[in-house]
Amino acid sequence: MASYNEQLQQVWHEYEKEKGYLPSTARDACMWGVERGMIAMPELDPFDELAKDMSRALREEYGTDRYGRRYRKNHAVRVTKGGVQYTMWAIMGNAPLDHMRKAFIQRRQQIVGDCVQLDTDVRVYNDLNPEQEPIQVPFDFSPDVEESRLMIEGEAA
Incomplete structure (x- = not known):
């Protein structure tokens, strides 16, 4: 099945x-x-839906520090207990160091995973279309990060 x-x-x-x-x-x-009866409408648990909504709201909450930098207030860490995966949320200013370290590491791993998959997708597309000019995607984000940071700091000034 x-x-x-x-x-x-x-x-x-x-x-x-x-x-x-x-x-x-x-x-x-x-x-x-x-x-067409190929799939059924899901039966939804109202608390699961509320939790998804809350997670989205927490992910979208930003603050501004005393230097004018906009930052995400809430940070998640995925943990597995008894074979079940949970997402534990904490507020940046109150979160234990270990929680924040894990949150940042997990976010970085997500970015790396996305980059690896994007690189694979681009390479496969280029291989499927050899008659076209190959698409090239740079993965050194340092200039992009620096440019964006400078733009944000310029707007805050």
């Missing part, structure tokens, strides 16, 4: 095929799949 993700992927592929492989939204594909 296919996993839930595999079922959703199958709906997406069949939707794309029927629609002529044009860019589309996941919502449109889901509506299409539900209408």
Whole structure:
């Protein structure tokens, strides 16, 4: 039996095929799949939905320090206890050092993982399209970070 993700992927592929492989939204594909009985509407736990909403709100809360720097107030660390993954949140100014260290390490690992996948995707695309000029994506973000930081500091001045 296919996993839930595999079922959703199958709906997406069949939707794309029927629609002529044009860019589309996941919502449109889901509506299409539900209408055809390919997937069912999920039964939602209200507390799970509230927790997702709270996590999104916490992720989006920013503060400004005394130097005018905008920063994320709340930071998450993923932990596994008894085989179940939890996301533990803490407020930056009150969080223990160990929590913040883990939060920053995990965020950096996410960025690295995204870069590795982007590099693979670009390389595969270029291999699939040898007649086109290859797309090149630089992965040294130092100039981008510095430029953005200077722009932010210039706006704060």
